[in-house]
Amino acid sequence: MRIAYFDCLSGISGDMTLGALVDAGASLQRIVEGVRSLGLGELQITADEVRKCGFRAVQITITHPPEHAHRHLHHIEAMIDQADAITAEGKRRAREIFSALAAAEAKVHGSTIQKVHFHEVGAIDSIADIVGTAIALDDLGIDAVEASAVPTGTGFIEIAHGRVSIPAPATAELLCGIPLAPSDTPIELTTPTGAAILKASSRRFGSVPAMTTQTVGYGAGQKDIEGQANVLRVLIGEVVTAPEAAELDYDRVTILETNIDNTTAEDLAAAAESLLDAGALDVIQTPCVMKKGRSGVLLTVLCPDGRANELEQLLFMATGTIGVRRLRAERHKLPRREATRETALGPIQGKESRLPDGTWRFALEYEDARAIAANRNLTVHQVRRAVRSEE
Template sequence: MKIAYFDCFSGISGDMTVSALLDAGLKIETLEKELKKLSLSGYRLEVNKVIKKGISATQFKVEIKEEGVERRFKDILDIFEKSKLDEEIKEEAKKIFLNIAQAESKIHQKDRDKIHFHEVGGLDCIIDITSTVIGINKLGIKEVYSSALPLGKGFVECAHGVIPVPAPATLELLKDIPTYSGEIESEMVTPTGAAIVSTLAKGFGGRPLMRIEKTGYGAGEREFPIPNLLRVSIGEKILKDEKLKDGYVSDDAILVETNIDDMNPEYYDYIMDRLFSQGALDVFLTPIQMKKNRPAHMLSIIVYEQNLKEILEVLFSESTTLGVRIREIKRLKLAQRSFIAETRYGKIKVKVGIVKGIIKNVAPEYEDCKKMAKQHQVPLKEVYEEVKKVAYNKLKPV
């Protein structure tokens, strides 16, 4: 599973988050194409390379041509509802704004639908939040983790006047999240940054066990005694019980099985999608014969123990089964690396299995290969061979 770790040693803001994701591999062309689906105008994106205390970073800015619109929560929801963004991106962005609305509602003692967003309702913040969600989605990140957050100190000017750092909305959004003041006299976590990290992050603290594949540095505008950067590391999550055995990755999982002979076979496609969405590692069907010679299927699911409850809920609510068999299993796997192969047909996702630095298997993404085979009118196997060649050349030992 691909995860991202936000190392917020200089805090976090909306523009810093987008900057870090761009630095980690998000293409600006992809971002611009997706943002057009919002049907908003009056802004221009600017992306530059900068140096902060000797560290190269990306700086993302949204230049507003003319603003002055005060939006309510409902207005922002309408923007997303009318957009052509993918549902997953749309819903995640709406969650972030919902959390902002609830925080502002509590602070101002007003109904959330009557709250007028000031800074966080501006066009630049809408772009920052939407761009962050687009970046997480397009980079294939499934979970986000974050360090504890340095809030800074002093005072900051906003639409309501001069207020203490951290801003009340920031504090409300970061309830139950580990924070500290730090030594810098400035606002280090903005309300937009707080909304993003409090909504997206699954956990806070030290860096999780992961195989780092990419690191991106996103630059903030202010100059601090330390590098004003958000560092984002992206890679494969390693479970605590994963270990190497003879060069292979070993872990423990649960195998859930159930025999079904009385269910409409059309249900299986939907049930399998639900199981994968709830954390199943693999789902498969085996034709079997049951009592009275009834043809049936054994539905098998491999899952980590922490997701077992959700898998059982899907099985008992969506299928006709009355019971399941559960047993612990041990798996041996190749160490895996995922990346985008730049082929003559286009960009194609690929997974590579490696043992002791030697490539043992290359698995191109079928849907990507199919799309390119159709687009270029070449045999599918040619696309597969091209991807494998690129993968071997990219990863071969020097």
């Protein structure tokens, strides 16, 4: 599998993405021909080598006649569909990016995808950045895109609707579900165009995957940042998987930890139940010996990133802790699905997970097993044994 990994140290924008892909080997000529076939008039795309904080990178410049058009999604999709110098795969990628943008704009403005019109991202240079990126990914033969956590920058910018905070409203909406990296840089590091490219294209966010890197490209941002290269780096290479291996799912979670020696077992059990009801993925109690030889409990809460603050507050309220540690973790998960097994007790519902060798493993949830056992006057062990006998 050929992969593109975007290292977003200084954020991501459309021109940075296009510059990085061109630097990594994408054909600038094919990109120009494809973008020109959209029917946008005389348009030039140049790629120049520049220095950013001492490091070389490719900076994309797009020049075109002045215009004042505000386009809707269907206008842009029609332009993409009629373009005769863009492959079917390139068109698919471009439409997905614009669809992600339209959904974000519609949410922000309380409109619909059909009615919302693009301002900044409907301009020729933004269209060229997005369509050019789609063409470049196709030209490089990229099967999958992954990326690091994304910094947004801080401060304020002026857009068509006035002065707004960074990240801009559409950018913030597009970045929902994407891990953000801390940044106090007082400029807009991630633009709506860059966020849309990641939203529509990236299957995973986290550290660099296990891959054999074949080429590295650097795309330059327009501004200079003191003490930091304003560049987007892309690593292109191969991820080798067995032909029949199950592809793992990925996500990122927050781990909350605290050591407790001043809360009763009953209160800890109630706290664990409250945490699970509030959205924790798991709550684990591990006996430990704390300072001064006192017995205690290491309470570990696994939670989605977006629920970490709420669950941390609940920890403080429901236990005697005075401090909570936070850790970020990347999870690899087996693909899973709902399934039914025919057994001597009749059909039984459960879940199947696909193992790395491609086979499926059936698991019966405890609560389901207990309900079946109660209904049939059996033990949970007997129910599980009936399921195993059918494997």
